[in-house]
Amino acid sequence: xxxxxxxxxxxxxxxxxxxxxxxxxxxxxxxxxxxxxxxxxxxxxxxxxxxxxxxxxxxxxxxxxxxxxxxxxxxxxxxxxxxxxxxxxxxxxxxxxxxxxxxxxxxxxxxxxxxxxxxxxxxxxxxxxxxxxxxxxxxxxxxxxxxxxxxxxxxxxxxxxxxxxxxxxxxxxxxxxxxxxxxxxxxxxxxxxxxxxxxxxxxxxxxxxxxxxxxxxxxxxxxxxxxxxxxxxxxxxxxxxxxxxxxxxxxxxxxx
Amino acid sequence: xxxxxxxxxxxxxxxxxxxxxxxxxxxxxxxxxxxxxxxxxxxxxxxxxxxxxxxxxxxxxxxxxxxxxxxxxxxxxxxxxxxxxxxxxxxxxxxxxxxxxxxxxxxxxxxxxxxxxxxxxxxxxxxxxxxxxxxxxxxxxxxxxxxxxxxxxxxxxxxxxxxxxxxxxxxxxxxxxxxxxxxxxxxxxxxxxxxxxxxxxxxxxxxxxxxxxxxxxxxxxxxxxxxxxxxxxxxxxxxxxxxxxxxxxxxxxxxxxxxxxxxxxxxxxxxxxxxxxxxxxxxxxxxxxxxx
Numbered sequence: 001x002x003x004x005x006x007x008x009x010x011x012x013x014x015x016x017x018x019x020x021x022x023x024x025x026x027x028x029x030x031x032x033x034x035x036x037x038x039x040x041x042x043x044x045x046x047x048x049x050x051x052x053x054x055x056x057x058x059x060x061x062x063x064x065x066x067x068x069x070x071x072x073x074x075x076x077x078x079x080x081x082x083x084x085x086x087x088x089x090x091x092x093x094x095x096x097x098x099x100x101x102x103x104x105x106x107x108x109x110x111x112x113x114x115x116x117x118x119x120x121x122x123x124x125x126x127x128x129x130x131x132x133x134x135x136x137x138x139x140x141x142x143x144x145x146x147x148x149x150x151x152x153x154x155x156x157x158x159x160x161x162x163x164x165x166x167x168x169x170x171x172x173x174x175x176x177x178x179x180x181x182x183x184x185x186x187x188x189x190x191x192x193x194x195x196x197x198x199x200x201x202x203x204x205x206x207x208x209x210x211x212x213x214x215x216x217x218x219x220x221x222x223x224x225x226x227x228x229x230x231x232x233x234x235x236x237x238x239x240x241x242x243x244x245x246x247x248x249x250x251x252x253x254x255x256x
Numbered sequence: 257x258x259x260x261x262x263x264x265x266x267x268x269x270x271x272x273x274x275x276x277x278x279x280x281x282x283x284x285x286x287x288x289x290x291x292x293x294x295x296x297x298x299x300x301x302x303x304x305x306x307x308x309x310x311x312x313x314x315x316x317x318x319x320x321x322x323x324x325x326x327x328x329x330x331x332x333x334x335x336x337x338x339x340x341x342x343x344x345x346x347x348x349x350x351x352x353x354x355x356x357x358x359x360x361x362x363x364x365x366x367x368x369x370x371x372x373x374x375x376x377x378x379x380x381x382x383x384x385x386x387x388x389x390x391x392x393x394x395x396x397x398x399x400x401x402x403x404x405x406x407x408x409x410x411x412x413x414x415x416x417x418x419x420x421x422x423x424x425x426x427x428x429x430x431x432x433x434x435x436x437x438x439x440x441x442x443x444x445x446x447x448x449x450x451x452x453x454x455x456x457x458x459x460x461x462x463x464x465x466x467x468x469x470x471x472x473x474x475x476x477x478x479x480x481x482x483x484x485x486x487x488x489x490x491x492x493x494x495x496x497x498x499x500x501x502x503x504x505x506x507x508x509x510x511x512x513x514x515x516x517x518x519x520x521x522x523x524x525x526x527x528x529x530x531x532x533x534x535x536x537x538x539x540x541x542x543x544x545x546x547x548x
Contacts, residue, residue, distance in 0.1 A: 003360020010353055087344035094308040094362050096334035
Protein backbone atom coordinates (compact mmCIF):
# COMPACT_ATOMS: atom_id res chain seq x y z
CA UNK A 1 0.00 0.00 0.00
CA UNK A 2 2.75 2.47 0.95
CA UNK A 3 4.38 1.99 -2.47
CA UNK A 4 1.14 3.00 -4.18
CA UNK A 5 0.92 6.05 -1.91
CA UNK A 6 4.55 6.81 -2.81
CA UNK A 7 3.58 6.64 -6.50
CA UNK A 8 0.75 9.13 -6.03
CA UNK A 9 2.94 11.46 -3.97
CA UNK A 10 5.59 11.30 -6.68
CA UNK A 11 3.01 12.13 -9.35
CA UNK A 12 1.62 15.14 -7.48
CA UNK A 13 5.02 16.48 -6.45
CA UNK A 14 5.05 19.38 -8.95
CA UNK A 15 1.57 20.56 -8.02
CA UNK A 16 2.37 20.16 -4.35
CA UNK A 17 5.50 22.30 -4.75
CA UNK A 18 3.58 25.04 -6.58
CA UNK A 19 0.88 25.05 -3.89
CA UNK A 20 3.51 25.11 -1.18
CA UNK A 21 5.18 28.07 -2.89
CA UNK A 22 1.79 29.84 -2.85
CA UNK A 23 1.45 29.03 0.84
CA UNK A 24 4.89 30.50 1.51
CA UNK A 25 3.89 33.57 -0.53
CA UNK A 26 0.74 34.11 1.53
CA UNK A 27 2.60 33.59 4.81
CA UNK A 28 5.35 36.00 3.72
CA UNK A 29 2.77 38.62 2.80
CA UNK A 30 0.98 38.07 6.10
CA UNK A 31 4.28 38.46 7.96
CA UNK A 32 5.19 41.62 6.05
CA UNK A 33 1.81 43.15 6.96
CA UNK A 34 2.15 42.30 10.67
CA UNK A 35 5.73 43.55 10.77
CA UNK A 36 4.69 46.76 9.04
CA UNK A 37 1.87 47.13 11.56
CA UNK A 38 4.41 46.71 14.35
CA UNK A 39 7.50 48.52 13.08
CA UNK A 40 6.84 49.89 9.59
CA UNK A 41 4.74 52.45 7.80
CA UNK A 42 1.39 51.13 9.05
CA UNK A 43 2.47 51.62 12.67
CA UNK A 44 3.95 55.02 11.80
CA UNK A 45 1.06 56.50 9.86
CA UNK A 46 -1.92 54.29 10.65
CA UNK A 47 -4.52 54.79 13.36
CA UNK A 48 -5.19 52.14 16.04
CA UNK A 49 -8.12 50.95 13.99
CA UNK A 50 -6.02 50.57 10.82
CA UNK A 51 -3.28 48.71 12.73
CA UNK A 52 -5.84 46.34 14.22
CA UNK A 53 -7.45 45.86 10.80
CA UNK A 54 -4.05 45.13 9.23
CA UNK A 55 -3.32 42.49 11.87
CA UNK A 56 -6.73 40.89 11.31
CA UNK A 57 -6.06 40.84 7.56
CA UNK A 58 -2.65 39.24 8.16
CA UNK A 59 -4.21 36.47 10.28
CA UNK A 60 -6.93 35.97 7.66
CA UNK A 61 -4.22 35.67 5.03
CA UNK A 62 -2.56 32.93 7.07
CA UNK A 63 -5.91 31.13 7.25
CA UNK A 64 -6.20 31.43 3.46
CA UNK A 65 -2.65 30.10 3.09
CA UNK A 66 -3.75 26.95 4.95
CA UNK A 67 -6.85 26.57 2.78
CA UNK A 68 -4.75 27.09 -0.38
CA UNK A 69 -2.66 24.09 0.68
CA UNK A 70 -5.80 21.92 0.55
CA UNK A 71 -6.05 22.43 -3.20
CA UNK A 72 -3.16 19.98 -3.68
CA UNK A 73 -5.59 17.15 -3.02
CA UNK A 74 -7.49 18.04 -6.19
CA UNK A 75 -4.56 16.39 -8.02
CA UNK A 76 -5.84 13.01 -6.81
CA UNK A 77 -8.61 13.26 -9.35
CA UNK A 78 -6.13 14.08 -12.10
CA UNK A 79 -4.25 10.94 -11.14
CA UNK A 80 -7.43 8.83 -11.29
CA UNK A 81 -8.22 10.30 -14.72
CA UNK A 82 -4.73 9.59 -16.04
CA UNK A 83 -4.87 6.08 -14.54
CA UNK A 84 -8.06 5.32 -16.46
CA UNK A 85 -6.82 6.87 -19.69
CA UNK A 86 -3.26 5.54 -19.53
CA UNK A 87 -4.12 1.96 -18.62
CA UNK A 88 -2.77 1.90 -15.03
CA UNK A 89 -6.28 1.22 -13.75
CA UNK A 90 -6.52 -1.89 -15.94
CA UNK A 91 -2.98 -2.94 -15.03
CA UNK A 92 -3.55 -2.70 -11.30
CA UNK A 93 -6.92 -4.44 -11.49
CA UNK A 94 -5.15 -7.23 -13.43
CA UNK A 95 -2.51 -7.56 -10.74
CA UNK A 96 -2.67 -9.19 -7.34
CA UNK A 97 -3.56 -5.91 -5.63
CA UNK A 98 -7.01 -6.05 -4.05
CA UNK A 99 -9.48 -3.58 -5.50
CA UNK A 100 -10.29 -2.34 -1.98
CA UNK A 101 -6.63 -1.55 -1.44
CA UNK A 102 -6.17 0.18 -4.80
CA UNK A 103 -9.19 2.45 -4.27
CA UNK A 104 -8.27 3.10 -0.62
CA UNK A 105 -4.93 4.59 -1.69
CA UNK A 106 -6.62 7.63 -3.23
CA UNK A 107 -8.81 8.26 -0.18
CA UNK A 108 -5.88 7.77 2.19
CA UNK A 109 -3.91 10.27 0.10
CA UNK A 110 -6.66 12.81 0.58
CA UNK A 111 -6.61 12.29 4.38
CA UNK A 112 -2.78 12.52 4.49
CA UNK A 113 -2.84 15.75 2.52
CA UNK A 114 -5.53 17.06 4.87
CA UNK A 115 -3.35 16.37 7.91
CA UNK A 116 -0.35 18.06 6.27
CA UNK A 117 -2.40 21.10 5.25
CA UNK A 118 -3.87 21.34 8.79
CA UNK A 119 -0.39 21.24 10.33
CA UNK A 120 1.03 23.90 8.00
CA UNK A 121 -2.16 25.96 8.18
CA UNK A 122 -2.08 26.00 11.98
CA UNK A 123 1.65 26.86 11.96
CA UNK A 124 0.88 29.77 9.61
CA UNK A 125 -1.95 31.10 11.79
CA UNK A 126 0.09 30.79 14.99
CA UNK A 127 2.99 32.60 13.31
CA UNK A 128 0.67 35.44 12.22
CA UNK A 129 -0.76 35.61 15.74
CA UNK A 130 2.72 35.75 17.32
CA UNK A 131 3.96 38.43 14.94
CA UNK A 132 0.84 40.54 15.28
CA UNK A 133 0.67 40.08 19.03
CA UNK A 134 -3.03 39.16 18.74
CA UNK A 135 -4.29 36.10 20.54
CA UNK A 136 -7.27 35.48 18.24
CA UNK A 137 -9.24 36.75 15.29
CA UNK A 138 -12.81 37.29 16.46
CA UNK A 139 -15.28 36.83 13.65
CA UNK A 140 -18.49 36.29 15.63
CA UNK A 141 -18.92 38.18 18.90
CA UNK A 142 -19.73 36.17 22.05
CA UNK A 143 -18.91 32.88 20.36
CA UNK A 144 -15.81 31.61 22.10
CA UNK A 145 -12.34 32.04 20.67
CA UNK A 146 -9.89 30.71 18.09
CA UNK A 147 -12.13 31.72 15.19
CA UNK A 148 -9.16 31.84 12.85
CA UNK A 149 -8.28 28.21 13.54
CA UNK A 150 -11.93 27.21 13.33
CA UNK A 151 -12.27 28.90 9.98
CA UNK A 152 -9.16 27.10 8.75
CA UNK A 153 -10.38 23.70 9.98
CA UNK A 154 -14.00 24.01 8.86
CA UNK A 155 -13.02 25.59 5.52
CA UNK A 156 -10.51 22.82 4.84
CA UNK A 157 -12.95 20.11 5.89
CA UNK A 158 -15.63 21.42 3.52
CA UNK A 159 -13.05 21.34 0.74
CA UNK A 160 -11.99 17.78 1.60
CA UNK A 161 -15.61 16.63 1.70
CA UNK A 162 -15.87 17.95 -1.83
CA UNK A 163 -12.66 16.08 -2.81
CA UNK A 164 -14.07 12.80 -1.44
CA UNK A 165 -17.23 13.39 -3.43
CA UNK A 166 -15.27 14.21 -6.62
CA UNK A 167 -13.17 11.07 -6.15
CA UNK A 168 -16.36 9.06 -5.99
CA UNK A 169 -17.67 10.76 -9.15
CA UNK A 170 -14.37 9.92 -10.89
CA UNK A 171 -14.88 6.22 -10.18
CA UNK A 172 -18.59 6.27 -11.00
CA UNK A 173 -18.05 7.95 -14.37
CA UNK A 174 -14.62 6.40 -15.13
CA UNK A 175 -13.44 10.00 -15.61
CA UNK A 176 -15.32 10.46 -18.86
CA UNK A 177 -15.68 14.09 -19.93
CA UNK A 178 -19.43 13.91 -20.46
CA UNK A 179 -21.94 16.62 -19.56
CA UNK A 180 -23.37 14.36 -16.83
CA UNK A 181 -19.93 14.08 -15.22
CA UNK A 182 -19.46 17.84 -15.24
CA UNK A 183 -22.94 18.38 -13.76
CA UNK A 184 -22.29 15.80 -11.05
CA UNK A 185 -19.02 17.53 -10.19
CA UNK A 186 -20.47 21.03 -9.86
CA UNK A 187 -23.75 20.00 -8.19
CA UNK A 188 -22.52 20.30 -4.55
CA UNK A 189 -20.77 23.62 -5.22
CA UNK A 190 -23.98 24.88 -6.81
CA UNK A 191 -26.08 23.73 -3.83
CA UNK A 192 -23.70 25.33 -1.34
CA UNK A 193 -23.79 28.62 -3.23
CA UNK A 194 -27.59 28.54 -3.38
CA UNK A 195 -28.08 28.15 0.41
CA UNK A 196 -26.91 31.71 1.35
CA UNK A 197 -29.04 33.17 -1.43
CA UNK A 198 -32.13 31.32 -0.18
CA UNK A 199 -31.26 32.42 3.36
CA UNK A 200 -30.93 36.00 2.23
CA UNK A 201 -34.33 35.91 0.50
CA UNK A 202 -35.96 34.24 3.52
CA UNK A 203 -34.39 36.70 5.96
CA UNK A 204 -36.25 39.46 4.14
CA UNK A 205 -39.41 37.97 5.58
CA UNK A 206 -39.38 39.19 9.20
CA UNK A 207 -40.51 35.96 10.84
CA UNK A 208 -37.91 33.85 9.04
CA UNK A 209 -35.28 36.54 9.43
CA UNK A 210 -35.37 36.54 13.21
CA UNK A 211 -35.53 32.74 13.26
CA UNK A 212 -32.36 32.46 11.14
CA UNK A 213 -30.61 35.10 13.27
CA UNK A 214 -31.50 33.19 16.46
CA UNK A 215 -30.29 29.90 14.96
CA UNK A 216 -26.97 31.40 13.87
CA UNK A 217 -26.53 32.97 17.31
CA UNK A 218 -27.13 29.60 18.97
CA UNK A 219 -24.80 27.73 16.64
CA UNK A 220 -22.06 30.35 16.91
CA UNK A 221 -21.77 29.67 20.62
CA UNK A 222 -20.72 26.10 19.85
CA UNK A 223 -18.20 26.63 17.07
CA UNK A 224 -15.84 23.89 18.25
CA UNK A 225 -18.73 21.45 18.27
CA UNK A 226 -19.44 22.51 14.71
CA UNK A 227 -15.85 21.78 13.77
CA UNK A 228 -16.06 18.39 15.48
CA UNK A 229 -19.31 17.68 13.66
CA UNK A 230 -17.72 18.65 10.36
CA UNK A 231 -14.82 16.28 11.06
CA UNK A 232 -17.14 13.39 11.92
CA UNK A 233 -19.25 14.13 8.82
CA UNK A 234 -16.10 14.24 6.67
CA UNK A 235 -14.95 10.84 7.98
CA UNK A 236 -18.38 9.28 7.40
CA UNK A 237 -18.73 10.82 3.94
CA UNK A 238 -15.25 9.68 2.92
CA UNK A 239 -15.95 6.16 4.15
CA UNK A 240 -19.26 5.97 2.27
CA UNK A 241 -17.61 7.36 -0.89
CA UNK A 242 -14.84 4.76 -0.53
CA UNK A 243 -17.33 1.88 -0.18
CA UNK A 244 -19.30 2.99 -3.24
CA UNK A 245 -16.06 3.46 -5.22
CA UNK A 246 -14.86 -0.06 -4.38
CA UNK A 247 -18.23 -1.49 -5.33
CA UNK A 248 -18.12 0.43 -8.62
CA UNK A 249 -14.63 -0.81 -9.50
CA UNK A 250 -15.68 -4.38 -8.64
CA UNK A 251 -18.70 -4.13 -10.91
CA UNK A 252 -16.86 -2.56 -13.85
CA UNK A 253 -17.85 -4.08 -17.17
CA UNK A 254 -20.94 -5.72 -15.76
CA UNK A 255 -24.09 -5.13 -17.77
CA UNK A 256 -26.48 -3.44 -15.39
CA UNK B 257 -0.78 -26.04 -6.76
CA UNK B 258 -0.59 -28.65 -9.49
CA UNK B 259 -2.46 -28.04 -12.70
CA UNK B 260 -2.36 -29.30 -16.28
CA UNK B 261 -3.69 -26.15 -17.94
CA UNK B 262 -2.51 -22.63 -17.17
CA UNK B 263 -5.84 -21.35 -18.48
CA UNK B 264 -9.10 -23.25 -18.70
CA UNK B 265 -12.12 -21.50 -20.15
CA UNK B 266 -15.49 -23.18 -20.40
CA UNK B 267 -18.60 -21.60 -21.92
CA UNK B 268 -17.49 -18.01 -21.37
CA UNK B 269 -20.31 -15.69 -22.35
CA UNK B 270 -20.47 -11.93 -22.13
CA UNK B 271 -23.20 -9.85 -23.70
CA UNK B 272 -22.82 -6.25 -24.78
CA UNK B 273 -25.13 -4.08 -26.81
CA UNK B 274 -24.53 -5.33 -30.35
CA UNK B 275 -21.86 -7.89 -29.47
CA UNK B 276 -21.83 -11.23 -27.70
CA UNK B 277 -18.87 -13.25 -26.65
CA UNK B 278 -20.57 -16.56 -27.18
CA UNK B 279 -19.76 -19.71 -25.27
CA UNK B 280 -15.97 -19.48 -25.56
CA UNK B 281 -14.03 -22.57 -24.50
CA UNK B 282 -10.34 -23.31 -24.81
CA UNK B 283 -7.33 -24.39 -22.77
CA UNK B 284 -3.77 -23.15 -22.58
CA UNK B 285 -1.72 -26.15 -21.41
CA UNK B 286 1.04 -25.50 -18.89
CA UNK B 287 4.35 -24.85 -20.62
CA UNK B 288 2.83 -23.82 -23.94
CA UNK B 289 2.30 -20.62 -25.87
CA UNK B 290 -1.17 -20.06 -27.22
CA UNK B 291 -1.72 -17.63 -30.08
CA UNK B 292 -5.08 -15.93 -29.86
CA UNK B 293 -6.04 -14.57 -33.25
CA UNK B 294 -8.97 -12.79 -34.80
CA UNK B 295 -9.81 -9.60 -36.58
CA UNK B 296 -10.57 -6.32 -34.81
CA UNK B 297 -13.75 -6.57 -32.75
CA UNK B 298 -13.73 -10.38 -32.82
CA UNK B 299 -13.71 -10.54 -29.01
CA UNK B 300 -10.03 -11.08 -28.17
CA UNK B 301 -9.76 -8.17 -25.75
CA UNK B 302 -13.14 -8.98 -24.17
CA UNK B 303 -11.94 -12.55 -23.59
CA UNK B 304 -8.66 -11.33 -22.08
CA UNK B 305 -10.44 -8.75 -19.92
CA UNK B 306 -12.74 -11.51 -18.67
CA UNK B 307 -9.79 -13.79 -17.92
CA UNK B 308 -8.20 -10.98 -15.92
CA UNK B 309 -11.55 -10.17 -14.28
CA UNK B 310 -11.24 -6.58 -15.47
CA UNK B 311 -14.79 -7.06 -16.67
CA UNK B 312 -17.38 -9.40 -15.25
CA UNK B 313 -18.56 -12.16 -17.54
CA UNK B 314 -22.19 -13.28 -17.61
CA UNK B 315 -21.73 -17.06 -17.80
CA UNK B 316 -18.98 -19.62 -17.88
CA UNK B 317 -16.02 -20.81 -15.86
CA UNK B 318 -12.44 -19.61 -15.86
CA UNK B 319 -9.54 -21.32 -14.12
CA UNK B 320 -6.15 -19.64 -13.97
CA UNK B 321 -3.14 -21.66 -12.83
CA UNK B 322 -5.54 -24.08 -11.16
CA UNK B 323 -7.37 -21.30 -9.29
CA UNK B 324 -11.08 -20.72 -9.79
CA UNK B 325 -11.94 -17.22 -10.91
CA UNK B 326 -13.07 -14.96 -9.42
CA UNK B 327 -13.01 -16.75 -6.02
CA UNK B 328 -9.23 -17.22 -5.93
CA UNK B 329 -8.54 -14.11 -7.99
CA UNK B 330 -5.83 -12.57 -5.81
CA UNK B 331 -3.90 -15.82 -5.50
CA UNK B 332 -3.98 -16.40 -9.27
CA UNK B 333 -3.16 -12.84 -10.24
CA UNK B 334 -0.03 -12.73 -8.11
CA UNK B 335 1.45 -15.23 -10.57
CA UNK B 336 0.22 -13.57 -13.76
CA UNK B 337 1.63 -10.76 -15.84
CA UNK B 338 -0.64 -8.85 -18.16
CA UNK B 339 1.07 -6.96 -20.96
CA UNK B 340 -0.96 -4.49 -22.97
CA UNK B 341 -0.48 -2.65 -26.25
CA UNK B 342 0.02 0.67 -24.45
CA UNK B 343 2.32 1.41 -21.54
CA UNK B 344 0.18 1.43 -18.39
CA UNK B 345 2.79 3.22 -16.28
CA UNK B 346 2.57 6.96 -15.87
CA UNK B 347 4.90 8.61 -18.37
CA UNK B 348 6.14 11.04 -15.73
CA UNK B 349 7.89 8.14 -14.00
CA UNK B 350 11.22 6.46 -14.60
CA UNK B 351 12.32 2.84 -14.18
CA UNK B 352 13.93 3.88 -10.88
CA UNK B 353 10.57 4.95 -9.45
CA UNK B 354 8.69 2.09 -11.08
CA UNK B 355 10.95 -0.37 -9.28
CA UNK B 356 9.92 1.16 -5.94
CA UNK B 357 6.21 1.05 -6.81
CA UNK B 358 6.31 -2.52 -8.10
CA UNK B 359 7.62 -3.76 -4.76
CA UNK B 360 4.24 -2.94 -3.32
CA UNK B 361 2.27 -4.55 -6.11
CA UNK B 362 4.00 -7.89 -6.59
CA UNK B 363 4.88 -10.09 -3.60
CA UNK B 364 7.71 -11.74 -5.50
CA UNK B 365 9.07 -8.60 -7.14
CA UNK B 366 12.80 -9.01 -7.71
CA UNK B 367 14.69 -5.71 -8.17
CA UNK B 368 17.86 -7.55 -9.29
CA UNK B 369 16.05 -9.34 -12.13
CA UNK B 370 14.37 -6.07 -13.12
CA UNK B 371 17.76 -4.34 -13.20
CA UNK B 372 19.16 -7.19 -15.31
CA UNK B 373 16.36 -6.85 -17.85
CA UNK B 374 16.76 -3.07 -17.98
CA UNK B 375 20.44 -3.58 -18.66
CA UNK B 376 19.80 -6.26 -21.26
CA UNK B 377 17.21 -4.13 -23.10
CA UNK B 378 19.41 -1.01 -22.84
CA UNK B 379 16.67 0.84 -20.99
CA UNK B 380 17.85 3.91 -19.05
CA UNK B 381 17.03 3.80 -15.36
CA UNK B 382 16.48 7.50 -14.74
CA UNK B 383 14.92 8.59 -18.03
CA UNK B 384 11.20 9.36 -17.96
CA UNK B 385 8.95 7.00 -19.89
CA UNK B 386 7.58 9.91 -21.88
CA UNK B 387 10.92 9.98 -23.70
CA UNK B 388 10.89 6.25 -24.49
CA UNK B 389 10.18 4.93 -28.00
CA UNK B 390 7.30 2.49 -28.53
CA UNK B 391 9.76 -0.41 -28.64
CA UNK B 392 11.39 0.71 -25.38
CA UNK B 393 7.99 1.01 -23.70
CA UNK B 394 7.09 -2.52 -24.71
CA UNK B 395 10.44 -3.84 -23.50
CA UNK B 396 9.89 -2.04 -20.20
CA UNK B 397 6.51 -3.71 -19.78
CA UNK B 398 8.07 -7.08 -20.52
CA UNK B 399 10.94 -6.38 -18.11
CA UNK B 400 8.40 -5.55 -15.38
CA UNK B 401 6.27 -8.54 -16.34
CA UNK B 402 9.15 -10.97 -16.04
CA UNK B 403 10.54 -9.60 -12.76
CA UNK B 404 8.04 -11.08 -10.31
CA UNK B 405 8.24 -14.79 -11.08
CA UNK B 406 5.05 -14.81 -13.16
CA UNK B 407 3.92 -18.25 -14.28
CA UNK B 408 1.62 -16.95 -16.97
CA UNK B 409 1.98 -14.06 -19.39
CA UNK B 410 -1.20 -12.69 -20.92
CA UNK B 411 -0.54 -10.33 -23.79
CA UNK B 412 -3.09 -8.23 -25.58
CA UNK B 413 -1.75 -7.04 -28.94
CA UNK B 414 1.61 -6.51 -27.28
CA UNK B 415 3.67 -6.65 -30.48
CA UNK B 416 1.35 -4.49 -32.57
CA UNK B 417 3.03 -1.40 -33.98
CA UNK B 418 6.57 -2.58 -33.29
CA UNK B 419 9.19 -2.86 -36.00
CA UNK B 420 10.28 -6.39 -37.05
CA UNK B 421 13.67 -6.13 -35.29
CA UNK B 422 12.12 -5.31 -31.89
CA UNK B 423 9.36 -7.89 -32.43
CA UNK B 424 11.92 -10.55 -33.15
CA UNK B 425 13.90 -9.61 -30.06
CA UNK B 426 10.74 -9.81 -27.94
CA UNK B 427 9.75 -13.18 -29.42
CA UNK B 428 13.18 -14.52 -28.47
CA UNK B 429 12.60 -13.40 -24.88
CA UNK B 430 9.29 -15.26 -24.81
CA UNK B 431 10.93 -18.42 -26.09
CA UNK B 432 13.57 -18.05 -23.39
CA UNK B 433 10.82 -17.57 -20.79
CA UNK B 434 9.23 -20.82 -21.94
CA UNK B 435 12.44 -22.73 -21.26
CA UNK B 436 10.99 -23.09 -17.79
CA UNK B 437 8.26 -25.62 -18.47
CA UNK B 438 6.03 -24.30 -15.73
CA UNK B 439 5.63 -21.01 -17.61
CA UNK B 440 2.89 -20.38 -20.17
CA UNK B 441 1.83 -17.59 -22.51
CA UNK B 442 -1.44 -16.46 -24.00
CA UNK B 443 -0.71 -13.98 -26.76
CA UNK B 444 -3.36 -12.19 -28.76
CA UNK B 445 -2.14 -10.63 -31.95
CA UNK B 446 -3.10 -9.55 -35.43
CA UNK B 447 0.39 -10.40 -36.58
CA UNK B 448 -0.08 -14.05 -37.40
CA UNK B 449 3.49 -14.40 -38.67
CA UNK B 450 4.73 -13.85 -35.09
CA UNK B 451 2.43 -16.54 -33.80
CA UNK B 452 3.41 -18.88 -36.60
CA UNK B 453 6.97 -18.45 -35.40
CA UNK B 454 6.50 -19.15 -31.69
CA UNK B 455 3.02 -20.48 -30.85
CA UNK B 456 2.44 -24.14 -30.00
CA UNK B 457 -1.30 -23.74 -30.15
CA UNK B 458 -3.72 -21.39 -31.78
CA UNK B 459 -7.24 -20.26 -30.98
CA UNK B 460 -9.03 -18.39 -33.70
CA UNK B 461 -12.00 -16.28 -32.67
CA UNK B 462 -14.44 -14.51 -34.96
CA UNK B 463 -17.53 -12.51 -34.12
CA UNK B 464 -17.44 -13.67 -30.50
CA UNK B 465 -17.11 -17.37 -31.31
CA UNK B 466 -14.20 -19.77 -31.33
CA UNK B 467 -13.82 -21.12 -34.85
CA UNK B 468 -10.64 -23.10 -34.38
CA UNK B 469 -8.57 -24.15 -31.43
CA UNK B 470 -5.79 -26.68 -31.29
CA UNK B 471 -2.16 -27.42 -32.04
CA UNK B 472 -0.86 -24.89 -34.54
CA UNK B 473 1.06 -27.35 -36.74
CA UNK B 474 -1.96 -29.66 -37.00
CA UNK B 475 -4.21 -26.75 -37.96
CA UNK B 476 -1.77 -25.61 -40.64
CA UNK B 477 -1.18 -29.17 -41.88
CA UNK B 478 -4.87 -30.04 -42.08
CA UNK B 479 -5.80 -26.92 -43.97
CA UNK B 480 -4.81 -26.35 -47.56
CA UNK B 481 -5.32 -23.96 -50.42
CA UNK B 482 -6.82 -25.48 -53.53
CA UNK B 483 -5.97 -23.56 -56.66
CA UNK B 484 -7.97 -24.21 -59.78
CA UNK B 485 -9.55 -22.59 -62.81
CA UNK B 486 -13.00 -21.02 -62.68
CA UNK B 487 -14.31 -23.92 -64.75
CA UNK B 488 -12.95 -26.56 -62.32
CA UNK B 489 -14.29 -24.57 -59.36
CA UNK B 490 -17.84 -25.43 -60.46
CA UNK B 491 -17.13 -29.12 -59.73
CA UNK B 492 -16.39 -28.43 -56.06
CA UNK B 493 -19.20 -29.01 -53.58
CA UNK B 494 -19.84 -26.07 -51.21
CA UNK B 495 -19.41 -28.20 -48.12
CA UNK B 496 -15.90 -29.21 -49.21
CA UNK B 497 -14.33 -25.78 -48.76
CA UNK B 498 -14.48 -23.01 -46.17
CA UNK B 499 -14.52 -20.11 -48.61
CA UNK B 500 -13.16 -19.22 -52.01
CA UNK B 501 -11.48 -16.25 -53.59
CA UNK B 502 -12.08 -15.66 -57.27
CA UNK B 503 -9.39 -13.72 -59.08
CA UNK B 504 -8.68 -12.99 -62.77
CA UNK B 505 -6.29 -15.91 -62.81
CA UNK B 506 -8.52 -18.53 -61.22
CA UNK B 507 -9.94 -19.58 -57.88
CA UNK B 508 -8.36 -20.20 -54.47
CA UNK B 509 -10.28 -22.27 -51.94
CA UNK B 510 -9.44 -22.96 -48.32
CA UNK B 511 -10.13 -26.54 -47.29
CA UNK B 512 -9.94 -27.91 -43.77
CA UNK B 513 -9.30 -31.57 -44.60
CA UNK B 514 -6.47 -31.51 -47.03
CA UNK B 515 -5.89 -35.26 -47.40
CA UNK B 516 -9.54 -36.11 -47.97
CA UNK B 517 -9.94 -33.35 -50.53
CA UNK B 518 -6.85 -34.63 -52.35
CA UNK B 519 -8.47 -38.05 -52.54
CA UNK B 520 -11.91 -36.75 -53.49
CA UNK B 521 -10.70 -34.38 -56.19
CA UNK B 522 -7.72 -36.20 -57.60
CA UNK B 523 -5.43 -33.94 -59.53
CA UNK B 524 -6.39 -30.86 -57.50
CA UNK B 525 -3.42 -28.67 -56.61
CA UNK B 526 -3.39 -28.14 -52.83
CA UNK B 527 -0.81 -25.76 -51.43
CA UNK B 528 0.21 -25.16 -47.82
CA UNK B 529 -1.48 -22.25 -46.07
CA UNK B 530 -0.37 -19.71 -43.55
CA UNK B 531 -2.30 -18.75 -40.41
CA UNK B 532 -3.06 -15.42 -42.04
CA UNK B 533 -4.71 -17.11 -45.01
CA UNK B 534 -6.68 -19.41 -42.72
CA UNK B 535 -7.90 -16.39 -40.76
CA UNK B 536 -8.77 -14.44 -43.89
CA UNK B 537 -10.74 -17.26 -45.52
CA UNK B 538 -12.57 -18.15 -42.30
CA UNK B 539 -13.59 -14.54 -41.78
CA UNK B 540 -15.11 -14.54 -45.27
CA UNK B 541 -16.76 -17.93 -44.96
CA UNK B 542 -20.27 -16.50 -44.89
CA UNK B 543 -20.03 -14.49 -48.09
CA UNK B 544 -23.26 -15.21 -49.95
CA UNK B 545 -21.53 -15.44 -53.29
CA UNK B 546 -19.26 -18.15 -51.85
CA UNK B 547 -16.29 -16.05 -52.90
CA UNK B 548 -14.67 -12.79 -51.94
